[in-house]
Amino acid sequence: MRILLVGAGGVGDAIAKIAARRQFFEHMVVCDYDPARAERTVAAIVDALGADAGARFSAAAIDAGDADAVAQAVRDHAATHVMNAVEPRFVPTVFAGAFAGGADYLDMAMSLSQRHPSNPYTETGIKLGDEQFAASARWEDAGRLALVGMGVEPGLSDVFARYACDNLFDDVDELGTRDGANLVVRNENGEEIFAPSFSIWTTIEECLNPPVIWERDRGFFTTPPFSEPEVFEFPEGIGPVECVNVEHEEVLLMPRWCRARRVTFKYGLGEEFIGVLRTLNTLGLDSTEPLTVRSADGPVRVAPRDVIAAALPDPATIGPIMTGKTCAGLAVTGTKDGRPRRVYLYHVSDNEWTMRNYGTQCVVWQTALGPVIALELLATGVWSGTGVLGPEAFTSEPFLELMAADEADGGYGQPWGLREDEPN
Incomplete structure (x- = not known):
């Protein structure tokens, strides 16, 4: 290879x-x-x-x-x-x-x-x-x-879906990807700062687009961004995080190969992050359409979203100033041997461990x-x-x-x- x-x-x-x-x-x-x-x-x-x-x-x-x-x-x-x-x-x-x-x-x-x-x-x-x-x-x-x-999401979450359908359930009601973290990024003064741990370009795309949900009796449909908030308890010390519907590939992939009545994806964004995204959307700064901007060297064409990405820290570089864990997983409900069952399959990545062993922050790792x-x-x-x-x-x-x-x-x-x- x-x-x-x-x-x-x-x-x-x-x-x-x-x-x-x-x-x-x-x-x-x-x-x-x-x-x-x-x-x-x-x-x-x-x-x-x-x-x-x-x-x-x-x-x-x-x-x-x-x-x-x-x-x-x-x-x-x-x-x-x-x-x-x-x-x-x-x-x-x-x-x-x-x-x-x-x-x-x-x-x-x-x-x-x-x-x-x-x-x-x-x-x-x-x-x-x-x-x-x-x-x-x-x-x-x-x-x-x-x-x-x-x-990982999509990816590992989809592997979990196949595993759950093949091994853990006779009948699946919902395959629900749930992602949450307790990551904190601080500047040199120890103050917490806004610094997304993944590409802000991609994050804007998936979080401000209409989330897709799949149901067996209805097919694919959409909702407004940040819909259906729920508090989900994440393992290994992360704890409760409010998660909301976000557009993501799992909802488009899982129904092709896994039998379930419903497929969803919810992301633990947090109140501050949602507020930032709403503001960017209100101001049109999430747009990928170039605008003409006057500069000392003359007019230039630039997409607002690219400006936002350039203004924020590169996610690849924030590992040394970030602490906490991130969890990717799949919540599955249904029945096994005639009894109701609910499980959460997951993987947790610790930033201290990934930085020490790979020099890479935990979300990208x-x-x-x-x-x-x-x-x-x-x-x-x-x-x-x-x-x-x-x-x-x-x-x-x-x-x-x-x-x-x-x-x-x-x-x-x-x-x-x-x-x-x-x-x-």
Whole structure:
């Protein structure tokens, strides 16, 4: 397996650092629009693990917005797999470039949605991933695989869904992804500051778009942003966090392969974060449409959302000033052996641990773990398939076993939890 990793931001950097400790691939080319970022990732691997580990990595420049450039990079580096680690607005070009170049493809976020033109808060328009699934037959005819939504959420949450449906329930009422954290970022004076732990560009996109819900009797429908608030109790000391509906890929993926009556995604954003997002929306600063801005050097065209992203700290750099844990998981309700059952399957990532062991903050590290495990399962032939598939299309047990096994036994040393809750 030869991997073209497109993107050396926070998640791409973490993917390379996790993969560097594994032996399932021959070579990984770390690519970025800014080649210095890719070079820093490779240098960090050499510093941490030595020249022998670094010899399996190289750095290169790439324009993720140019499908032809991606295809050429696949050919130039004889890549068998393209790992897309850039923002979802680049999914169409990286996806197309991987196909044109002759490689299989993985991503962690799917092609973007477009609102229903007249009823955005009740009906779906173009849904997340629709453009990719429309190309599934072409990938299948070519005998190639595009594994989409293979991060942590989506990704691990979808693996949990397949595991729950196969092993824990006879009948599932709801598959409900629930994400929460107790992360705090402080400046040099010890004062708490607003610094999102993930790409603000992506966060704005998913949080201000109409959330999608799926129900067996109704199909896909939407609600206003931040709808249906609920307080969810997260494990390992995180505690209660208010979660709200957010647009996310799980709702578009799980119904394709898992039988349930309802599928939802709720994110623990917090009152301050929701307030910031509402303000950005009110002022039009969430827009991706460029505006003309007058400057000393003359008028320039710039998208307001790009300005917001540039003004905030890079999520890849906030690890040293961040404390706390983040939890990704799936709450499942239904019946087993005729009795009501409610469980929460989850994985917790601690920022102190990820910084100490990988020099990477916990949110991006947790997001990067799933794709590396998936790549290893594909490299070893444990997982295989053709067409455009989500994580639920594959058996879950090998993924969860490899994830949880001790590193000394060939695993990743990341146990996951299963909490039995009282049925409602």
